[in-house]
Amino acid sequence: MTHVRRHLFFDFGNTLVDSDAAAGAARRAVTVRAASGSGIEPTANELHTRSEHAWVAAAEKVDRDYYAPLGDGPIDSQLAAELVIAAYSRHLLAAFGSELTSSAVRTLSDAYLQELALSTALLPGVGEALAELSSAGFRMGIISDNMVEYVEPPLRHLGLADHFEPVIISGREGPGVIKPNPEIFRRALRAANCEASNAVMIGDNLECDIAGARTCGMRAVWFNRAADIQASDQEPYAIVDDLRELPDLLI
Ligand SMILES: [Mg+2]
Missing domain, CATH: 3.40.50.1000 (HAD superfamily/HAD-like)
Structure with missing residues (x-):
């Protein structure tokens, strides 16, 4: 047989x-990190608000710049996720008045992925x-x-x-x-x-x-x-x- x-x-x-809990934890961690370099001392509530605002703004940007022009075309999930994380990092840095250099964006994006892995x-x-x-x-x-x-x-x-x-x-x-x-x-x-x-x-x-x-x-x-x-x-x-x-x- x-x-x-x-x-x-x-x-x-x-x-x-x-995944939802891990993403939430990772967002909290990188927001604290973005704030710590800025000299601003936000309350926990402000941190949360700025982080969620940055996340929504990033998703909207990727909808506009990637998904809308793509139409029914084949989705590149690697690229789409990378675009969201980079846009989120940029929005966070801007929210705390930090300089938007590509290395600062990359450092924060990498930190997000690291925190996500540790929080999963x-x-x-x-x-x-x-x-x-x-x-x-x-x-x-x-x-x-x-x-x-x-x-x-x-x-x-x-x-x-x-x-x-x-x-x-x-x-x-x-x-x-x-x-x-x-x-x-x-x-x-x-x-x-x-x-x-x-x-x-x-x-x-x-x-x-x-x-x-x-x-x-x-x-x-x-x-x-x-x-x-x-x-x-x-x-x-x-x-x-x-x-x-x-x-x-x-x-
Ligand atoms: Mg699933």
Whole structure:
């Protein structure tokens, strides 16, 4: 009898790790850093307000300068994220009256990515679920729409860099190879040497994680972390609100 190797593919952001919390913590840390060089001593409230204002302004700038002209063209997720971080750094430096040199922008951008990696933590129950699935013999990979620096340094920091194979990140795969485009799922299956029928995708986003996986013939489990009732034409194979439910579902 042929031994069938079953493969689980996880989304990264807000499925394995709390990306929202990590981004919030990283923004707080770099705002304190930007303020400390300025001679201004803002209150915690002012720091928060300036930071969030800079973040919104950066997102708007990238919408205007990158996404709007791109139209329906292929998104380069690496470039898009780099543009947001650089624009955010520039807005923060300006908010504290600092000089806008390219090296100051780069230093703050690098600090943001470093803080993000250090602040990234697994969601509750994820470590337990991964350990149980791993000892049950599942192989596990990651399929993420992100810039590479949003995934690999946090994985190393969490001690999980060797835990997942393959780690497919849209920022490395190139423009347009982004969920729910089936191409990113096909590349993951090829890299894992796995048939779609033996693969399960687990993710928190119905359109990105579930739709593309199903188009490729993979089963897809929706991680409905927020206990959302969403109108969608995507029908996942199963819905869980805690990844500790996966072993019972899959073993
Ligand atoms: Mg996600």
